[in-house]
Amino acid sequence: MGVVTLAEFFHVYPTLGIDKWLGDSAHDVYHFYHLLNVLDIEPFIDLNFRNKGHYHCAPPFAVNDIGIPLCPNGHQMVFGGYQKDRNRLKWRCPLIAGSKSVKAQISCNAQCSPSPYGRTIYTKPHDDFRLFTPTPRNSEAWKSIFKLRSGCERSFSRRKDDYKLQRCRVRSLKAWYYRAHFGAINHHLDAWLMHYRKHGFDIWSEALHISTKAA
Secondary structure, X not given: OHHHXXXXXXXXXXXXXXXXXXXXXXXXOHHHHHHHHHOOOEEEEOOOHHHXXXXXXXXXXXXXXXXXXXXXXXXXXXXXXXXXXXXXXXEEOHHHHOOHHHHHOOOOOOOOOOOOOXXXXXXXXXXOOOOOOOOOOOOHHHHHHHHHHHHHHHHHHHHHHHOOHHHOOOOOHHHHHHHHHHHHHHHHHHHHHHHHHHOOOOHHHHHHOOOOOOO
């Protein structure tokens, strides 16, 4: 359905672009990541852990289940930024680049790099589009963006369940179109009402020019 949705979107809106794709684990398929890369869309997709350990290109260093490199002592390395010009992500030694709380959990008897900058590893999305995403999984940036998906799910649920869109017994595409748009309009009105109620404003009284307060 994701492939069909993208095709229909670009057919209907040929001048618009998509910056990010937020999907559940059903979209965690290598071919879909390659499609998003061709369309220049950044993937934010939950991993399907039934595919745990399945890599197209096994990295020359150890990584955890969500694609974050591990240092020789098995500690999760610290994200050091995305280098857009080289299309790669930098990861640094957690004992040197980590926060105080991270450093407090690490005990290393010997440094694994003679450099004062610490051991550095680079991952490239093109090596494995699924594992090495431009925005690292489990990062604060990832979590902040992925929260938007739950809002979309609540919006869909509101229309399907509360506005009974799921129980419609119509076949015409126009009939579905009308019902979906009426549901979207009602959902928008709900947001307005909630906003005004929080600020103590009676929108019904203003719209109907009557007092709605109980006598």
